Amino acid sequence: MEIDGGHDVDFARQTQSFLEWFRSLPGATFHQDIQLVDLRGNGAGRGIIATADIVPDTVLFTIPRPSILCAATSPLAAQLPSLFNQDEPGSDSDDENEDDDKSQDSWTLLILILIREYLDPNSQWKPYLSILPTTFDTPMFWSDSDLSQLQASSILPKIGRASAESMIRTRIIPTITSHPSAFYAPGVAPLPEDQLITLAHRCGSAIMAYAFDLESEPEPTPSDEEDEWIEDREGRTMLGMVPMADMLNADASFNAHINHGEDALTATALRPIKKGEEILNYYGPLGNGELLRRYGYVTANHARHDVVEVPWTLVEARLKGRFPGLTTEQWTSVNAYIKEHDEEEGEGDDSFVLERECEDPDAAGQLHGEATFAGLPEELSERVKVFLKGVKKVAGSEGDALADKSLRKEIYLDSVLGALQDREKQYATSLEEDERLVKPERPVERGEMALWVRVGEKRLLREAQSWVSRELESGRREASSKRERGEEDAPAAKRRRA
Ligand SMILES: C[S@@+](CC[C@H](N)C(=O)[O-])C[C@H]1O[C@@H](n2cnc3c(N)ncnc32)[C@H](O)[C@@H]1O
Numbered sequence: 001m002e003i004d005g006g007h008d009v010d011f012a013r014q015t016q017s018f019l020e021w022f023r024s025l026p027g028a029t030f031h032q033d034i035q036l037v038d039l040r041g042n043g044a045g046r047g048i049i050a051t052a053d054i055v056p057d058t059v060l061f062t063i064p065r066p067s068i069l070c071a072a073t074s075p076l077a078a079q080l081p082s083l084f085n086q087d088e089p090g091s092d093s094d095d096e097n098e099d100d101d102k103s104q105d106s107w108t109l110l111i112l113i114l115i116r117e118y119l120d121p122n123s124q125w126k127p128y129l130s131i132l133p134t135t136f137d138t139p140m141f142w143s144d145s146d147l148s149q150l151q152a153s154s155i156l157p158k159i160g161r162a163s164a165e166s167m168i169r170t171r172i173i174p175t176i177t178s179h180p181s182a183f184y185a186p187g188v189a190p191l192p193e194d195q196l197i198t199l200a201h202r203c204g205s206a207i208m209a210y211a212f213d214l215e216s217e218p219e220p221t222p223s224d225e226e227d228e229w230i231e232d233r234e235g236r237t238m239l240g241m242v243p244m245a246d247m248l249n250a251d252a253s254f255n256a257h258i259n260h261g262e263d264a265l266t267a268t269a270l271r272p273i274k275k276g277e278e279i280l281n282y283y284g285p286l287g288n289g290e291l292l293r294r295y296g297y298v299t300a301n302h303a304r305h306d307v308v309e310v311p312w313t314l315v316e317a318r319l320k321g322r323f324p325g326l327t328t329e330q331w332t333s334v335n336a337y338i339k340e341h342d343e344e345e346g347e348g349d350d351s352f353v354l355e356r357e358c359e360d361p362d363a364a365g366q367l368h369g370e371a372t373f374a375g376l377p378e379e380l381s382e383r384v385k386v387f388l389k390g391v392k393k394v395a396g397s398e399g400d401a402l403a404d405k406s407l408r409k410e411i412y413l414d415s416v417l418g419a420l421q422d423r424e425k426q427y428a429t430s431l432e433e434d435e436r437l438v439k440p441e442r443p444v445e446r447g448e449m450a451l452w453v454r455v456g457e458k459r460l461l462r463e464a465q466s467w468v469s470r471e472l473e474s475g476r477r478e479a480s481s482k483r484e485r486g487e488e489d490a491p492a493a494k495r496r497r498a
Contacts, residue, residue, distance in 0.1 A: 011038055014131050015046060021127035022244055027064035027264055034060055034279060036247055043297070043444030046131065047249040047278055054273040056364070060256060061244050063265040069125050070214060070240030071106075074113040079182040083109065083175070106239045107204075108171050110211060114203040114241065115176065116183050119191070128243045136205045137296035140164065142446060149450035152426035153457055154309040154351075155289040168200040209295045210246040213237045215260055248281040252301035254365040255280055271364035282365060287355075289453045298452045299442055304358050304371035306456035308464075309351040312383065314422045318415035319387055323398060330394045337390035352380040354464050373463035376416060384412045406479040413472040420465045424458060431458040 015036055022028055033052040039045060048060075066073055077084045083104055104112070117123040139147060139159045150156055173196055176183050184190055191199065215237060245258050245265055256279045259266045273279060283291070287306035288298040320331070342348035358371035388408055392399040401407055424431070434455045443449050 008038070011040075014127075018127045018131045018243075022067075025064055025067045027062065028067065028244075029059065029062040030244070031058065031060050033058075039249070039278075043442075044249050045133070046247055048247055049278050050273045050275055052275050054269050056269055056271050058269045060267040060269060060279060063242055063244055063267075065263055065265070068214065068240045068242050068265070069113060069117065069128075071109055071113065071238050072240075074116065076113055076116050076182060080179055083112070104171065104175070106237070107207065108167065110207050110239045110241070111168075111172055111200055111203045112175060114206065115172070115196075115199055118199060118203070119183055119188065120185055121188065122185065125241075125243070128241075131247075132206050132210065134202065136202075136209070137446065137449075138205055138208070139293055139296075140201075140205060146446045146450065149447045149454075151428045151450075151454050152423075153289060153450075153454050154307065155293045155453065158293060164201065164204055165197075168197055168204070172200045173197065207239065207241070210241060211239045212242045212245060212258070212265075214240045214242075245281075248279055250281040250283045250295075251299050252282070252285070252305065253280075253361065253367045254282040257281070257365070271366070280365075282361070285358075285360075288456050292449055292453055297442075297444075298449050301367065303452075303456050304356060304367070306460050307353050307355045308423070308457040308460045309353055310380075310419055310423050311351045312349060314419035315352075315380070315384065315415055316387070318418040318422070319384065319411065321418075322411050322415065323391055323395060325398050326391070326395055333394040334387070334390040337393060338386055341386045341390075347379070347383070349379055349383070352377045352383075354460055356460070356463070373460065373467050375467070376464070380416070381412060384415070388412075406475060406482070409475050410472065410479070413468050413475065417465060417468045417472065420461055420468065424461045424465075427454055427458060429454075431455065431462060434458065 015038070019030070019036055023030055031054075033050055033054055034048050035051050036046055037049050039047040054060075071077060071084055114129075117125050117129055123129065135141065139150070139155065140161050147156065147159075173193060176196060177190075180190055242258075242265060245267060248256060248258075248267065255270050255273050255277070256267050257270055258281065259268060267279075267281075269279075283295065285305045286294070286302060288302050289306065291302050292298050320326075326334075339348075354373070354377070356371040357374040359367075359369045361367055385408075388402055388411065392402040395402075402411075434451060437451055438455055439448070443452055
């Protein structure tokens with residue numbers, strides 16, 4: 001992330017003018033024992049620290065709702081009302097929905113709102129806009145060589161550079177060019193398209209890393225005379241840029257919280273905060289991959305929430321290897337059986353997410369206990385069940401053995417174990433090679449952040465493999481002691497008697 005005002009003097013001046021602007025907002029407060037500081041030395045931009053010990057429940061700052069940049073406060077709402085009175089795309093449409101103005105969601109709307117303010121030399125949010133970053137460290141802006149450091153990471157397919165570009169070209173640029181007077185003040189020359197696209201990308205990334213979900217104002221209740229309730233919009237959320245709340249950095253262990261009040265948002269201390277400590281918010285239980293994708297950084301505390309995806313095709317290939325005698329026609333029938341089941345049940349995941357079990361942070365924002373891998377996703381075992389049912393149906397005598405429950409479990413676990421090993425091999429380097437490169441300090445360089453993400457995924461894959469191996473081993477022991485005792489699973493025993 002790069003913030004305008006690279007020189008210390010400019011940086012400090014911009015911080016100061018933002019702070020003065022914020023304090024001048026009617027209803028805003030900023031506690032005397034906190035300070036907005038330069039944390040670029042730690043690769044963390046600006047942040048807020050305590051300048052004296054702070055007791056729990058202290059209100060750190062108050063943000064009056066009119067200062068939040070969102071659909072409720074943007075001048076665009078009055079200029080382009082059609083843009084703001086619409087359903088989310090995909091909801092029931094009326095006949096006007098074909099219009100460009102009718103295809104915005106809260107995300108694209110906030111991009112337009114932000115662009116409008118950036119283009120307005122007299123924007124009332126100017127001191128705030130000038131401290132928002134101009135460039136980002138999110139993988140969306142990485143070169144191919146930076147991205148290659150992520151190797152086979154699950155976040156690669158989610159970066160979405162192409163879809164962002166397409167959204168900007170189809171939904172942002174046409175709206176601006178067809179309503180120039182709403183976006184450009186009199187006398188301001190329209191931006192060339194390439195600059196507008198760059199600005200839209202910048203606004204999109206700022207929203208991703210800075211915007212908050214706000215509870216939108218309830219719609220007025222229809223009066224008694226009105227006999228039709230138009231739409232219940234109560235409880236819908238609206239995205240907004242919240243000055244000062246978004247100056248808080250964040251971690252999986254945190255000490256502050258933003259409360260959404262009717263007239264204002266307040267940041268409060270969740271526990272005692274020592275003088276010099278950074279005040280931290282919480283972005284949620286995100287793994288480092290997702291944290292990097294959305295916010296452009298990684299932390300040691302977020303590693304407990306790491307996830308890794310395993311494509312179904314890897315599990316399927318291993319499962320198929322267990323039935324070498326099946327013909328191509330039989331596999332076609334198995335696939336048709338699975339497809340039919342997926343259509344009936346509305347299922348059919350392409351990949352399965354592995355994650356650890358861990359406690360939520362407590363009410364004071366503190367973490368407790370270890371995060372441990374405690375089991376495979378339920379959907380994966382369900383899908384393997386369907387697969388084996390399909391095999392049993394078409395495989396004739398080769399499928400008979402599948403009546404044995406412990407054999408089915410063994411096939412399931414053994415195939416998943418193989419798939420996890422295959423998934424690990426998709427990365428260009430081994431976990432052992434990577435472990436030698438990892439430094440304990442939080443990385444700020446792209447290559448090192450990518451290293452943390454791929455190491456996190458590989459560690460999780462290893463933990464999952466250990467778990468599956470243990471399950472497999474105990475299943476095998478159980479089956480063999482059953483055999484020794486002359487016991488077998490009920491369906492197999494029945495068949496033998498027959
Ligand atoms: C809502 S902003 C917080 C304010 C930001 N530091 C600034 O200077 O504008 C979120 C961005 O701050 C940075 N950030 C937040 N928490 C961080 C942390 N714990 N360590 C490093 N950077 C962090 C990331 O660049 C993230 O995209």
